[in-house]
Amino acid sequence: MNLFIKNIGQLITVASHGERVKTGAQMRELHIHTNVSLLIQNGLIAAIGGSEMNPPDDIDVIDAEGRVVLPGFVDSHTHTVFAGSRENEFAMRSEGKSYQEIAEAGGGILSTMRATREASKRELYRTAERRLNDMLRHGTTTVEIKSGYGLSPEAEMKMLEVINELKRDHYSTIVATFLGAHAFPPEYKEDKQGYVSRLCDYMLPYVAEKKLATFVDVFCEKGYFDLKMTEQIILEAKRYGLIPKIHADQMNAIGATELGARHNAISVDHLEKTNEHGIAALKNSQTIATVLPGCSLFLNHPYAPARSMIDAEIPLAIATDFNPGSQMSYSLQMMMTLACTQMRMTPEESITAATLNGAAALGLSGEIGSIEIGKHADVVLYNVHDYRHIAYHYAVNHVWKVIKNGVLLDF
Numbered sequence: 535m536n537l538f539i540k541n542i543g544q545l546i547t548v549a550s551h552g553e554r555v556k557t558g559a560q561m562r563e564l565h566i567h568t569n570v571s572l573l574i575q576n577g578l579i580a581a582i583g584g585s586e587m588n589p590p591d592d593i594d595v596i597d598a599e600g601r602v603v604l605p606g607f608v609d610s611h612t613h614t615v616f617a618g619s620r621e622n623e624f625a626m627r628s629e630g631k632s633y634q635e636i637a638e639a640g641g642g643i644l645s646t647m648r649a650t651r652e653a654s655k656r657e658l659y660r661t662a663e664r665r666l667n668d669m670l671r672h673g674t675t676t677v678e679i680k681s682g683y684g685l686s687p688e689a690e691m692k693m694l695e696v697i698n699e700l701k702r703d704h705y706s707t708i709v710a711t712f713l714g715a716h717a718f719p720p721e722y723k724e725d726k727q728g729y730v731s732r733l734c735d736y737m738l739p740y741v742a743e744k745k746l747a748t749f750v751d752v753f754c755e756k757g758y759f760d761l762k763m764t765e766q767i768i769l770e771a772k773r774y775g776l777i778p779k780i781h782a783d784q785m786n787a788i789g790a791t792e793l794g795a796r797h798n799a800i801s802v803d804h805l806e807k808t809n810e811h812g813i814a815a816l817k818n819s820q821t822i823a824t825v826l827p828g829c830s831l832f833l834n835h836p837y838a839p840a841r842s843m844i845d846a847e848i849p850l851a852i853a854t855d856f857n858p859g860s861q862m863s864y865s866l867q868m869m870m871t872l873a874c875t876q877m878r879m880t881p882e883e884s885i886t887a888a889t890l891n892g893a894a895a896l897g898l899s900g901e902i903g904s905i906e907i908g909k910h911a912d913v914v915l916y917n918v919h920d921y922r923h924i925a926y927h928y929a930v931n932h933v934w935k936v937i938k939n940g941v942l943l944d945f
Protein backbone atom coordinates (compact mmCIF):
# COMPACT_ATOMS: atom_id res chain seq x y z
CA MET A 535 0.00 0.00 0.00
CA ASN A 536 3.09 2.27 0.32
CA LEU A 537 5.28 2.87 -2.71
CA PHE A 538 7.70 5.42 -4.03
CA ILE A 539 8.07 5.84 -7.80
CA LYS A 540 11.14 7.81 -8.86
CA ASN A 541 12.41 9.09 -12.22
CA ILE A 542 8.98 9.52 -13.81
CA GLY A 543 9.54 11.16 -17.19
CA GLN A 544 5.98 12.47 -17.57
CA LEU A 545 3.44 12.25 -14.77
CA ILE A 546 0.07 12.85 -16.42
CA THR A 547 -2.14 13.88 -13.52
CA VAL A 548 -5.14 14.88 -15.74
CA ALA A 549 -6.43 17.28 -13.07
CA SER A 550 -4.90 19.27 -10.26
CA HIS A 551 -7.72 21.33 -8.78
CA GLY A 552 -10.17 18.63 -7.81
CA GLU A 553 -12.18 18.99 -11.02
CA ARG A 554 -14.95 16.39 -11.08
CA VAL A 555 -15.38 16.42 -14.84
CA LYS A 556 -13.81 18.35 -17.70
CA THR A 557 -15.39 20.05 -20.68
CA GLY A 558 -14.25 21.99 -23.75
CA ALA A 559 -10.67 23.30 -23.71
CA GLN A 560 -10.06 21.88 -20.20
CA MET A 561 -10.03 18.42 -21.73
CA ARG A 562 -6.68 19.26 -23.37
CA GLU A 563 -5.00 20.27 -20.12
CA LEU A 564 -3.37 17.18 -18.65
CA HIS A 565 -1.39 18.95 -15.87
CA ILE A 566 1.85 17.17 -16.68
CA HIS A 567 4.81 17.08 -14.27
CA THR A 568 8.14 16.12 -15.82
CA ASN A 569 11.02 14.37 -14.04
CA VAL A 570 9.23 13.82 -10.74
CA SER A 571 8.63 11.23 -8.04
CA LEU A 572 5.32 10.00 -6.69
CA LEU A 573 4.71 8.93 -3.10
CA ILE A 574 1.86 6.52 -2.37
CA GLN A 575 0.80 5.92 1.24
CA ASN A 576 -2.02 3.75 2.56
CA GLY A 577 -3.22 3.15 -0.98
CA LEU A 578 -3.63 6.86 -1.67
CA ILE A 579 -1.66 9.48 -3.58
CA ALA A 580 0.37 11.23 -0.86
CA ALA A 581 2.82 13.53 -2.63
CA ILE A 582 4.27 14.57 -5.97
CA GLY A 583 7.78 15.99 -5.81
CA GLY A 584 10.90 16.85 -7.79
CA SER A 585 14.18 14.97 -7.73
CA GLU A 586 14.91 16.49 -4.30
CA MET A 587 12.09 14.42 -2.74
CA ASN A 588 13.54 11.40 -0.94
CA PRO A 589 11.70 8.15 -0.28
CA PRO A 590 10.72 7.53 3.35
CA ASP A 591 12.57 4.69 5.11
CA ASP A 592 11.44 1.11 4.50
CA ILE A 593 9.38 1.82 1.40
CA ASP A 594 9.46 -0.12 -1.87
CA VAL A 595 10.92 2.02 -4.64
CA ILE A 596 10.18 1.67 -8.34
CA ASP A 597 12.57 3.34 -10.77
CA ALA A 598 10.42 4.46 -13.72
CA GLU A 599 13.56 5.26 -15.76
CA GLY A 600 11.88 8.18 -17.51
CA ARG A 601 8.68 6.39 -18.39
CA VAL A 602 5.17 7.87 -18.62
CA VAL A 603 2.65 7.49 -15.77
CA LEU A 604 -1.11 7.88 -16.17
CA PRO A 605 -4.11 7.39 -13.89
CA GLY A 606 -5.68 3.94 -14.33
CA PHE A 607 -8.25 3.90 -17.11
CA VAL A 608 -11.92 3.90 -16.14
CA ASP A 609 -13.99 1.78 -18.54
CA SER A 610 -17.46 3.14 -17.80
CA HIS A 611 -19.41 0.92 -20.23
CA THR A 612 -18.85 -2.82 -20.61
CA HIS A 613 -20.74 -6.10 -20.85
CA THR A 614 -17.89 -8.16 -19.38
CA VAL A 615 -20.01 -10.98 -17.89
CA PHE A 616 -21.33 -13.30 -20.61
CA ALA A 617 -21.05 -16.88 -21.82
CA GLY A 618 -20.22 -18.14 -25.29
CA SER A 619 -18.86 -16.11 -28.18
CA ARG A 620 -20.07 -14.94 -31.57
CA GLU A 621 -17.27 -15.27 -34.09
CA ASN A 622 -19.87 -16.77 -36.44
CA GLU A 623 -21.60 -13.36 -36.56
CA PHE A 624 -18.27 -11.63 -37.09
CA ALA A 625 -17.71 -13.89 -40.11
CA MET A 626 -21.27 -13.22 -41.38
CA ARG A 627 -20.68 -9.47 -41.19
CA SER A 628 -17.46 -9.92 -43.16
CA GLU A 629 -19.64 -11.29 -45.94
CA GLY A 630 -21.99 -8.33 -45.87
CA LYS A 631 -24.70 -9.13 -43.28
CA SER A 632 -25.51 -6.27 -40.91
CA TYR A 633 -25.70 -6.37 -37.10
CA GLN A 634 -29.47 -5.75 -37.34
CA GLU A 635 -30.03 -8.55 -39.90
CA ILE A 636 -28.17 -11.02 -37.72
CA ALA A 637 -30.19 -9.95 -34.66
CA GLU A 638 -33.48 -10.31 -36.57
CA ALA A 639 -32.51 -13.84 -37.57
CA GLY A 640 -32.26 -14.85 -33.88
CA GLY A 641 -28.57 -14.10 -33.37
CA GLY A 642 -27.26 -11.02 -31.59
CA ILE A 643 -28.11 -10.38 -27.96
CA LEU A 644 -30.46 -13.38 -27.83
CA SER A 645 -27.70 -15.73 -28.87
CA THR A 646 -25.57 -14.63 -25.89
CA MET A 647 -28.71 -14.75 -23.73
CA ARG A 648 -29.14 -18.46 -24.51
CA ALA A 649 -25.52 -19.25 -23.62
CA THR A 650 -25.64 -17.10 -20.48
CA ARG A 651 -28.86 -18.66 -19.21
CA GLU A 652 -27.25 -22.09 -19.52
CA ALA A 653 -23.98 -21.12 -17.84
CA SER A 654 -23.29 -21.71 -14.16
CA LYS A 655 -22.40 -18.83 -11.89
CA ARG A 656 -18.95 -20.35 -11.50
CA GLU A 657 -18.37 -20.37 -15.26
CA LEU A 658 -19.57 -16.77 -15.62
CA TYR A 659 -17.34 -15.73 -12.72
CA ARG A 660 -14.24 -17.49 -14.04
CA THR A 661 -14.50 -16.14 -17.60
CA ALA A 662 -15.21 -12.59 -16.42
CA GLU A 663 -12.36 -12.77 -13.91
CA ARG A 664 -9.94 -13.64 -16.73
CA ARG A 665 -11.23 -10.72 -18.80
CA LEU A 666 -10.84 -8.33 -15.85
CA ASN A 667 -7.26 -9.52 -15.34
CA ASP A 668 -6.55 -8.82 -18.99
CA MET A 669 -8.14 -5.38 -18.68
CA LEU A 670 -5.83 -4.62 -15.75
CA ARG A 671 -2.87 -5.67 -17.91
CA HIS A 672 -4.09 -3.10 -20.46
CA GLY A 673 -4.21 -0.33 -17.86
CA THR A 674 -7.90 -0.41 -16.89
CA THR A 675 -8.35 -0.32 -13.12
CA THR A 676 -12.10 0.46 -12.89
CA VAL A 677 -14.77 -1.36 -14.87
CA GLU A 678 -18.52 -0.89 -15.09
CA ILE A 679 -20.26 -4.18 -15.88
CA LYS A 680 -23.85 -4.54 -17.08
CA SER A 681 -26.25 -7.44 -16.77
CA GLY A 682 -28.55 -7.84 -19.77
CA TYR A 683 -27.84 -11.32 -21.14
CA GLY A 684 -30.22 -13.07 -18.75
CA LEU A 685 -33.50 -11.30 -19.56
CA SER A 686 -35.44 -13.33 -16.99
CA PRO A 687 -35.56 -12.53 -13.28
CA GLU A 688 -33.48 -15.62 -12.39
CA ALA A 689 -30.83 -15.18 -15.08
CA GLU A 690 -30.53 -11.40 -14.60
CA MET A 691 -30.08 -11.90 -10.85
CA LYS A 692 -27.50 -14.62 -11.55
CA MET A 693 -25.52 -12.13 -13.66
CA LEU A 694 -25.79 -9.39 -11.03
CA GLU A 695 -24.69 -11.75 -8.29
CA VAL A 696 -21.61 -12.68 -10.33
CA ILE A 697 -20.84 -8.99 -10.91
CA ASN A 698 -21.16 -8.34 -7.17
CA GLU A 699 -18.93 -11.29 -6.29
CA LEU A 700 -16.29 -9.93 -8.67
CA LYS A 701 -16.74 -6.53 -7.05
CA ARG A 702 -16.02 -8.10 -3.68
CA ASP A 703 -13.04 -10.21 -4.80
CA HIS A 704 -11.26 -8.56 -7.70
CA TYR A 705 -8.45 -6.02 -7.57
CA SER A 706 -10.33 -3.79 -10.04
CA THR A 707 -12.99 -1.40 -8.87
CA ILE A 708 -16.23 -2.85 -10.29
CA VAL A 709 -19.50 -0.96 -10.73
CA ALA A 710 -22.73 -2.88 -11.39
CA THR A 711 -25.44 -1.80 -13.82
CA PHE A 712 -28.80 -3.53 -14.25
CA LEU A 713 -29.59 -3.82 -17.97
CA GLY A 714 -32.69 -6.02 -17.86
CA ALA A 715 -33.97 -3.75 -20.66
CA HIS A 716 -31.37 -4.92 -23.20
CA ALA A 717 -33.74 -6.90 -25.46
CA PHE A 718 -37.09 -8.68 -25.25
CA PRO A 719 -36.71 -12.31 -24.24
CA PRO A 720 -38.48 -14.95 -26.38
CA GLU A 721 -41.10 -15.56 -23.63
CA TYR A 722 -42.36 -11.99 -24.12
CA LYS A 723 -41.95 -11.75 -27.90
CA GLU A 724 -45.67 -11.09 -28.33
CA ASP A 725 -46.10 -9.09 -25.12
CA LYS A 726 -43.39 -6.46 -24.98
CA GLN A 727 -45.28 -4.25 -22.56
CA GLY A 728 -45.65 -7.31 -20.34
CA TYR A 729 -41.86 -7.55 -20.12
CA VAL A 730 -41.60 -3.86 -19.24
CA SER A 731 -44.14 -4.40 -16.44
CA ARG A 732 -42.16 -7.40 -15.19
CA LEU A 733 -39.05 -5.21 -15.14
CA CYS A 734 -40.73 -2.36 -13.31
CA ASP A 735 -42.92 -4.29 -10.89
CA TYR A 736 -40.63 -7.14 -10.00
CA MET A 737 -37.02 -6.88 -11.13
CA LEU A 738 -36.24 -3.23 -10.32
CA PRO A 739 -37.53 -3.37 -6.72
CA TYR A 740 -35.61 -6.62 -6.17
CA VAL A 741 -32.35 -5.19 -7.57
CA ALA A 742 -32.75 -2.09 -5.39
CA GLU A 743 -33.67 -3.97 -2.23
CA LYS A 744 -30.74 -6.37 -2.54
CA LYS A 745 -28.45 -3.50 -3.57
CA LEU A 746 -27.31 -5.43 -6.64
CA ALA A 747 -26.67 -2.42 -8.87
CA THR A 748 -25.86 1.29 -8.77
CA PHE A 749 -27.16 2.10 -12.25
CA VAL A 750 -30.02 1.06 -14.51
CA ASP A 751 -29.52 1.06 -18.27
CA VAL A 752 -31.97 0.73 -21.20
CA PHE A 753 -31.25 -0.07 -24.85
CA CYS A 754 -33.48 2.62 -26.39
CA GLU A 755 -33.59 1.77 -30.08
CA LYS A 756 -35.98 0.86 -32.91
CA GLY A 757 -37.05 -2.75 -32.37
CA TYR A 758 -35.87 -2.68 -28.75
CA PHE A 759 -37.20 -0.37 -26.02
CA ASP A 760 -39.05 2.65 -27.40
CA LEU A 761 -39.04 6.11 -25.85
CA LYS A 762 -42.16 5.54 -23.79
CA MET A 763 -40.92 2.26 -22.34
CA THR A 764 -37.50 3.77 -21.66
CA GLU A 765 -39.07 6.67 -19.82
CA GLN A 766 -41.24 4.35 -17.76
CA ILE A 767 -38.23 2.22 -16.77
CA ILE A 768 -35.95 5.11 -15.85
CA LEU A 769 -38.64 6.91 -13.84
CA GLU A 770 -39.37 3.73 -11.94
CA ALA A 771 -35.62 3.13 -11.43
CA LYS A 772 -35.21 6.60 -9.97
CA ARG A 773 -38.02 5.94 -7.50
CA TYR A 774 -35.86 3.13 -6.13
CA GLY A 775 -32.74 5.26 -5.97
CA LEU A 776 -31.13 3.68 -9.04
CA ILE A 777 -29.36 6.09 -11.38
CA PRO A 778 -30.24 5.94 -15.10
CA LYS A 779 -27.94 5.44 -18.09
CA ILE A 780 -29.19 4.94 -21.65
CA HIS A 781 -27.84 3.16 -24.75
CA ALA A 782 -28.83 6.04 -27.05
CA ASP A 783 -28.72 6.82 -30.79
CA GLN A 784 -26.67 3.76 -31.69
CA MET A 785 -28.49 2.97 -34.95
CA ASN A 786 -31.30 5.52 -35.08
CA ALA A 787 -31.82 8.92 -33.47
CA ILE A 788 -35.26 8.39 -31.92
CA GLY A 789 -34.89 10.92 -29.11
CA ALA A 790 -33.11 8.78 -26.52
CA THR A 791 -30.38 11.35 -25.88
CA GLU A 792 -32.94 14.10 -25.31
CA LEU A 793 -34.86 11.81 -22.96
CA GLY A 794 -31.70 11.00 -20.98
CA ALA A 795 -30.76 14.67 -20.70
CA ARG A 796 -34.29 15.57 -19.58
CA HIS A 797 -34.32 12.93 -16.85
CA ASN A 798 -30.77 13.59 -15.63
CA ALA A 799 -29.27 10.32 -16.78
CA ILE A 800 -25.68 10.23 -15.51
CA SER A 801 -24.63 9.32 -19.05
CA VAL A 802 -26.01 8.56 -22.49
CA ASP A 803 -23.83 6.10 -24.34
CA HIS A 804 -23.06 5.24 -28.02
CA LEU A 805 -24.35 8.40 -29.82
CA GLU A 806 -23.24 7.27 -33.30
CA LYS A 807 -26.37 8.86 -34.80
CA THR A 808 -26.77 11.84 -32.46
CA ASN A 809 -27.92 14.96 -34.32
CA GLU A 810 -28.13 18.66 -33.46
CA HIS A 811 -31.20 18.09 -31.25
CA GLY A 812 -29.31 15.59 -29.12
CA ILE A 813 -26.31 17.91 -28.91
CA ALA A 814 -28.53 20.84 -27.90
CA ALA A 815 -30.20 18.74 -25.20
CA LEU A 816 -26.85 17.58 -23.79
CA LYS A 817 -25.54 21.13 -23.80
CA ASN A 818 -28.25 22.14 -21.37
CA SER A 819 -27.78 19.21 -19.02
CA GLN A 820 -25.31 17.56 -16.65
CA THR A 821 -25.45 14.29 -18.58
CA ILE A 822 -22.15 12.90 -19.84
CA ALA A 823 -21.82 11.83 -23.47
CA THR A 824 -20.04 8.47 -23.55
CA VAL A 825 -18.73 7.50 -26.96
CA LEU A 826 -17.76 3.95 -27.91
CA PRO A 827 -15.56 4.14 -31.00
CA GLY A 828 -14.67 0.44 -30.90
CA CYS A 829 -18.26 -0.35 -31.77
CA SER A 830 -18.11 1.81 -34.88
CA LEU A 831 -14.90 0.09 -35.98
CA PHE A 832 -16.19 -3.40 -35.32
CA LEU A 833 -19.64 -2.98 -36.92
CA ASN A 834 -18.51 -0.57 -39.63
CA HIS A 835 -20.96 2.03 -38.33
CA PRO A 836 -20.48 5.81 -38.31
CA TYR A 837 -18.52 7.39 -35.44
CA ALA A 838 -20.21 9.57 -32.82
CA PRO A 839 -19.79 13.34 -33.40
CA ALA A 840 -17.34 13.66 -30.52
CA ARG A 841 -15.62 16.74 -31.96
CA SER A 842 -18.87 18.72 -32.11
CA MET A 843 -19.77 17.59 -28.61
CA ILE A 844 -16.47 18.67 -27.08
CA ASP A 845 -16.65 21.98 -28.96
CA ALA A 846 -20.14 22.45 -27.51
CA GLU A 847 -18.62 22.03 -23.99
CA ILE A 848 -20.44 18.76 -23.38
CA PRO A 849 -18.55 16.50 -20.94
CA LEU A 850 -17.39 13.49 -22.92
CA ALA A 851 -16.10 10.07 -21.87
CA ILE A 852 -14.72 7.18 -23.92
CA ALA A 853 -15.42 3.56 -23.04
CA THR A 854 -14.91 0.23 -24.78
CA ASP A 855 -18.44 -1.28 -24.70
CA PHE A 856 -16.59 -4.61 -24.50
CA ASN A 857 -19.18 -7.31 -25.40
CA PRO A 858 -19.32 -10.46 -27.53
CA GLY A 859 -21.45 -8.97 -30.32
CA SER A 860 -20.49 -5.44 -31.23
CA GLN A 861 -17.09 -4.80 -29.65
CA MET A 862 -14.64 -7.53 -28.70
CA SER A 863 -11.68 -5.46 -27.47
CA TYR A 864 -10.97 -4.17 -24.00
CA SER A 865 -8.07 -1.95 -24.91
CA LEU A 866 -8.76 1.66 -24.02
CA GLN A 867 -5.36 2.41 -25.57
CA MET A 868 -6.85 1.26 -28.88
CA MET A 869 -10.04 3.30 -28.26
CA MET A 870 -7.83 6.37 -27.82
CA THR A 871 -6.28 5.72 -31.23
CA LEU A 872 -9.76 5.52 -32.78
CA ALA A 873 -10.77 8.70 -30.96
CA CYS A 874 -7.78 10.53 -32.45
CA THR A 875 -7.93 9.12 -35.99
CA GLN A 876 -11.69 8.74 -36.51
CA MET A 877 -13.33 11.34 -34.28
CA ARG A 878 -10.77 14.15 -34.49
CA MET A 879 -10.08 14.19 -30.78
CA THR A 880 -6.59 15.11 -29.62
CA PRO A 881 -4.45 12.62 -27.65
CA GLU A 882 -4.94 14.84 -24.59
CA GLU A 883 -8.73 14.82 -24.94
CA SER A 884 -8.74 11.07 -25.39
CA ILE A 885 -6.80 10.58 -22.13
CA THR A 886 -9.15 12.86 -20.17
CA ALA A 887 -12.13 11.03 -21.67
CA ALA A 888 -10.78 7.60 -20.65
CA THR A 889 -9.84 8.63 -17.10
CA LEU A 890 -11.46 11.55 -15.25
CA ASN A 891 -14.57 11.81 -17.41
CA GLY A 892 -15.04 8.03 -17.37
CA ALA A 893 -14.92 8.21 -13.57
CA ALA A 894 -17.50 11.01 -13.67
CA ALA A 895 -19.79 8.79 -15.78
CA LEU A 896 -19.74 6.39 -12.81
CA GLY A 897 -20.06 9.07 -10.12
CA LEU A 898 -16.54 8.22 -8.90
CA SER A 899 -14.47 11.21 -9.99
CA GLY A 900 -14.03 12.37 -6.40
CA GLU A 901 -11.97 9.23 -5.72
CA ILE A 902 -10.38 8.10 -8.97
CA GLY A 903 -9.67 9.28 -12.52
CA SER A 904 -6.75 11.64 -11.82
CA ILE A 905 -3.48 11.59 -9.88
CA GLU A 906 -4.21 14.07 -7.09
CA ILE A 907 -3.33 14.07 -3.40
CA GLY A 908 -5.87 12.01 -1.46
CA LYS A 909 -7.24 10.09 -4.42
CA HIS A 910 -6.88 6.32 -4.76
CA ALA A 911 -3.46 5.34 -6.07
CA ASP A 912 -4.62 3.74 -9.32
CA VAL A 913 -1.50 4.39 -11.33
CA VAL A 914 -0.22 2.83 -14.55
CA LEU A 915 3.34 3.01 -15.87
CA TYR A 916 3.81 2.81 -19.64
CA ASN A 917 6.82 1.72 -21.64
CA VAL A 918 6.91 5.03 -23.52
CA HIS A 919 8.62 8.38 -23.00
CA ASP A 920 5.93 10.63 -24.48
CA TYR A 921 2.24 10.09 -23.57
CA ARG A 922 1.19 10.68 -27.19
CA HIS A 923 3.04 7.53 -28.18
CA ILE A 924 0.34 5.39 -26.51
CA ALA A 925 -2.37 6.18 -29.08
CA TYR A 926 0.13 6.68 -31.91
CA HIS A 927 1.77 3.25 -31.83
CA TYR A 928 -1.50 1.37 -31.87
CA ALA A 929 -2.83 -2.15 -31.36
CA VAL A 930 0.00 -2.98 -28.98
CA ASN A 931 -0.12 -2.93 -25.20
CA HIS A 932 2.26 -0.31 -23.82
CA VAL A 933 1.62 -1.06 -20.13
CA TRP A 934 4.73 -1.73 -18.03
CA LYS A 935 3.37 -1.89 -14.46
CA VAL A 936 -0.03 -1.45 -12.84
CA ILE A 937 -0.63 -0.16 -9.32
CA LYS A 938 -4.14 -0.53 -7.93
CA ASN A 939 -5.00 1.15 -4.63
CA GLY A 940 -1.28 1.40 -3.95
CA VAL A 941 -0.58 -2.29 -4.62
CA LEU A 942 1.89 -3.17 -7.36
CA LEU A 943 0.17 -5.97 -9.27
CA ASP A 944 2.14 -8.98 -10.22
CA PHE A 945 1.37 -10.45 -13.64
Ligand code: NIG
Nearest residue numbers: 642643753855857858859860
Ligand atom coordinates in the same frame (compact mmCIF):
# COMPACT_ATOMS: atom_id res chain seq x y z
O1 NIG B 1 -23.79 -1.80 -26.48
N1 NIG B 1 -26.45 -2.05 -28.22
C1 NIG B 1 -26.76 -2.90 -27.44
N2 NIG B 1 -25.94 -3.65 -26.69
C2 NIG B 1 -24.59 -3.93 -26.96
C3 NIG B 1 -24.42 -5.03 -27.93
C4 NIG B 1 -24.75 -6.28 -27.28
C5 NIG B 1 -24.55 -7.50 -28.13
O2 NIG B 1 -24.56 -7.45 -29.37
O3 NIG B 1 -24.39 -8.54 -27.49
C6 NIG B 1 -23.87 -2.66 -27.34
O4 NIG B 1 -23.38 -2.51 -28.46
Ligand code: FE
Nearest residue numbers: 611613781855
Ligand atom coordinates in the same frame (compact mmCIF):
# COMPACT_ATOMS: atom_id res chain seq x y z
FE1 FE C 1 -23.32 -1.49 -24.57
